[in-house]
Amino acid sequence: MNKLAIGLFLALIAITLYITYWSAKRVKTTTDFYAAGRQIKGWQNGLAIVGEFLTAAAFLGIGGLISFWGVDGQIYSITWFASYLVVLLLVAEPIRNSGKYTFADVVSYRLDERIIRPLAAINAFLISLMYLIPQMVAAGALSKLLFGVPASTGLIVVGVLMIVYITFGGMLAATWIQVLKAMILLCGAYVLAFLVMRQFHFSINALFAAVANSKDLGTAWLEPGRWPLIKTPVERLSLGFTLLFGTAALPHVLMRFYTVPTKQHAQGSALWSLTFMMIFHVLTFIFGLGAAVLVGNKVIKALDAGGNIAVPLLARTVAGGQGTLSGELFMSFLVAVAFITIIAATSGLCIAASSAFSYDFWYRVIKRGQQDHAGQVRTARLAAFAIGVLAILGGLAVQHVNVAYLAGMAFAIAATANMPTLIFSLYWKGLTTKGAFIGMLGGALVAVACVVTGPSIMGKNAMFPLNNPGIVTVPIGFLLTYLGSVLTRDKVSAIKYQELAVRSRSGLGAES
C-alpha cells in the first residue's frame, strides 16, 4: 500500500506542479499574485473556498470523531457548512465591493490607516501562522501513519511544495490547486459513501441498526451527549457559536472573495461554497458510523488513537478488503487525496500570511503605497518564501508537542478581535479608530488568555473553564470595540462611514 499511495501521490503532485508552472507564467501584477487576476468564476471560487475548509480535519478528522464518539461529531459538519451562510449574508459582497486584496483593506478604510492596518496585518499574519503550523505538524504525523515515512520528512515535503506553489504561482496556483483538490475529494467522498451504503442496501436505518446492535457500539452512538469535549451545554454552545460566526472573519477565507471579477460573482461564490460544503458534509455520518461498524474502533484505535486512519481503513474495507488490489488501490487513492488536501490548505494559509506582511505591512505601511508592481510582486514572493521556511522550522520545533489548540486559538482570535471591527466598519457609524484599536488588541489578548488558561493547555488546573472560549470572548470583543468607540471621537471615520456604506452595499466604485 505504501508504494501505491506514494505513486498516486506523486502523480497528483505532478499535476499541481504543472498548474504552478502554468500560473507562474501568468503572474505579472500584484492583482495576479494576490487575487488571481480577479478572473476566477463563481463556482470555481466556491470550490476553492470549500477547499480551504475541506482539510484533513474535515475529511479524516470528522469521520474519526464520529466513529469514536458518535453523532456528536456532526457538530463540525453542520456548523462549518452553515458558517458560509453568515459569510454570504454579511460579508461576501460588502468586502468585495470595498477592498482590494485583504480584509485589512476594509477595516482600515474609515479609520486611521497607520494605526489599524499594521494591527490588522499582525492579526491576519498570526492567525494564518497559527493555523498553518498545526497543519504542518498534522501533515508530518499523517505521512508517518499513511505513507510510513518519518514525520519530519513529510512535514518538510509539504512545506517545500507549499513554498513552490505560492512563490511561483501566487493566488492563481493556490486557487486552481484548491479547485482540483476539492473536485477530487468530493468524487472520492461520493464513491466511498456509495460503497459503504451498498453494504447496508442503501438504507440509513440498516446502517443505524448495525451500529445499535454491534457489541462494541450501541444506540449511544446515534444520540447526542457521548463526546466528552462538548458534554456540558455551555461547552457545546460555545464550540457551535465560534464555528458558526468565526469563519466570517478568517483572513484566508475573506481573501478569496477578491479573486472574482464582480460582486455578483462574490455573492455567487459564497452560495456555491455553501452548496459544495453541503454536498460533502451530509456524508460525514456515513464515514464515521460506517468505519465504526465495518472496521471497528479497536482496529482504528490500535493504529491511531486520534482516529485519523478511520476513513482510509473504511475505504479499504468496502472496496474489497486488505490484500485485494481494489481495496489497496482505493485506500491509497484516498490517502494521496488527503495529503494533497493538506498541501492545498497550507498554501491558502501561506498566501494569506504573506499578503498580510508584504501588502498590508510592507507596501501600505512602510512604503506608504509607493512601490511599483514588479517590486511588490518580488516582496510578496520573498515573504511567501520566508513564511514557508518559518512554518517548516516552527513545525519541526513543535512536532512532538500537542499543538492542536493553536487552530482553536486562531479561530478565537479571528472571531474575537477581527469580527467586531469588520462588522462595525461595515454597519455602524459610531466606530472610531481608538475603539477598533482597543477591540482588536484587547480582543486578541482576551482570546489568547482564555485559551492559554483553559483546559486545552492547563488540563485539570485550568483557570478558564471552556475549551472553546468563543461564547465569552466574542461578546467581550464587541463590547470593547463598542465602549472604545462611544468614549472617543473620530470625525473622519463618521464622514467616511457614508462612503463605505454606499460602496459596500451598492458596489459603487468597486475594484475591477
Place this chain on the structure above:
Amino acid sequence: MSAGAKPISTAKPEPAVAGRWAEAYQSETFKALSRKRFGFVIPALLAFSALFLVLWIMQSMFPAAARYRVYGYVNVNFIYTMAIFPIVWILGFVFVRYIRREVYPLERELNRQFDRGRDHE
C-alpha cells in the same frame, strides 16, 4: 477602472468627494436599498440563530426528545441535524435571488445617479 481605482487612504476626504458620497448616502434610492437588504439579512440571521439554538436546547436540555425514534433507529436528533443542510441552503439561495431581483435594480439606479464623477485617477 483598473489601476485608477480609488486607493484606500485615510487622508481627509476632499469636501467635494465626501459631499458626493454623502449625497448618495442620503438619497432615497440608497435608503430603499439598505432597507431592502437589511429587511432580509436581519430576519434571516435571527431565523438562522434560532435554528441552531433549538438544536442546542434539544440536545442539552431535552435529551429524551432528541433520542425519540421516528423511524426504526432514526431519531429526532438525526433528522433535525440533517434538515439543517437543506434549510440553510434554501435560505442562502432565496437570499441571492432576493438580492438580484429586489436590490440590484436599486443599485443600478444608484450607479446611474452618482457614478458620473467617479474618482478616476
